[in-house]
Amino acid sequence: MSILRIKGGRALSGSIRAHGSKNAILPMMAASILYPGITVLHGVPEILDVFYMIEILEQLGCKVKWQDSSLVIDASAIESVSLSSCMTGKMRSSVFLLGPLLARCGEAKLGQPGGCSIGSRPVDIHVAGLQQMGAELTEENGWLRASASCLHGNVIRLPFPSVGATENLIMAAVLAEGETILHHAAREPEIGDLCRMLQGMGARIKGIGSSTLEITGVDRLRESAYTVMGDRIEASTYLIAAAASGGELMVENVLPGQLTGVLTALSICGCDVMHNQRAVYLRRKDRLRPVPYLRTAPFPGFPTDVQSQMMALLSCADGESIIHETIFEGRFQTALELRKMGADICMEGNKAVIQGVQRLTGTKVCARDLRGGAALVIAGLTAEGITEICHCTYIQRGYAALAQHLVDLGADIEMVEIH
Ligand code: UD1
Secondary structure (H helix, E strand, O other), X not given: XXXXXXXXXXXXXXXXXXXXXXXXXXXXXXXXXXXXXXXXXXXXXXXXXXXXXXXXXXXXXXXXXXXXXXXXXXXOOOOOOEEXXXXXXXXXXXXXXXXXXXXXXXXXXXXXXXXXXXXXXXXXXXXXXXXXXXXXXXXXXXXXXXXXOOOEOOEEEOOOXXXXXXXXXXXXXXXXXXXXEEEOOOOOHHHHHHHHHHHHOOOXXXXXXXXXXXXXXXXXXXXXXXXXXXXXXXXXXXXXXXXXXOOEEEEEOOOHHHHHHHHHHHHHOOOEEEEOOOEEEEEOOOOOOOOOOEEEOOOOOEOHHHHHHHHHHHOOOOOEEEEEOOOOOOOOHHHHHHHHXXXXXXXXXXXXXXXXXXXXXXXXXXXOOHXXXXXXXXXXXXXXXXXXXXXXXXXXXXXXOHHHHHHHOOOEEEEEEOO
């Protein structure tokens, strides 16, 4: 087992380039099976979830190879439409295969999707949308079976702007007969990036970036290459780490307009934040100020994926902050770990009240999900003494070379193998 060991108290300083976005690359990899040939994806992050998705694609019959930081995916032959829970249980994003497999092969059989345990995470919106496109879906003995002799377009209104369901329905609609209109679709930037990648493959999609998407099915797609967007969640995590440590940081390869909620919160905390078109600079000098009320919401609201990191930051602000988590009910489990480090956090339902303390104290803590793990790293960077974080494979699912980047920025952090 490996643990992360951090000696807190050093201010981060320097610059970093965001890797390709985890939440954009995973659906793109799934989308590659829509075309029976080669799809090239550039700027792919070397994270565990990408390696899991490669295994899934290979299980289906694709040939996948790395060329530096690009993935060359050859989906000429799909040999299986079935993924057992051994594969799908490794990550939630396995559900992205549902739409593409139905569109390409007319059937799919998936085990239970896994992923971070941050709430119940049902797939009813995916299922209902695909049913409206003519698919039949049944769930039995832990298997989700889907079939469709021909997917057809429809007007679909999502009951909630689910990111994954929006992406699944887009991928299914690209090769469906006729026009699909998705109302109340999610607007996360990763969805726009997926749409642009699909356009490069020959898909016809209008309304990118809005909550109404119009997709006109085409008969076939074509070979394509696409560079994935920079990871706005990774960028936000490093900016918050710099803020927590009292340092300064430039993050490149991000679009500041995609970070508005996070940058506003960091400004309220008293950080100096500046940006140009593709980079953000942050500096913190004085004690952090609290954020009186912070609510997570679908894009362009404050991202749930940055909530835990913000909680770690606010644990040492000068006063009371309230965080209201509206997307995933299980996302406060990290508060229990932060409390072990001396944070004063009370949970009342989906609200957390944080009374800032002067300083956290290093101790042994446990990552319980990906972003919560990153939050513990942030807490450890600022804490007095040594913090040891176990279960850090969660962190490796979404952050490429995290410890090395933090060392380069001046942190005292190492990955240690323990037996
Ligand atoms: C994606 C992101 C994840 C992010 C989340 C919300 C990827 C790979 N993951 O996850 O990092 O935290 O968006 O921004 O892109 N829901 C249902 N029924 C459904 C689908 C979702 O009730 O069929 C609920 C979920 O339980 C949750 C909420 O809707 O409460 C948001 O889920 P969704 O937007 O679908 O998130 P994911 O696509 O799983």
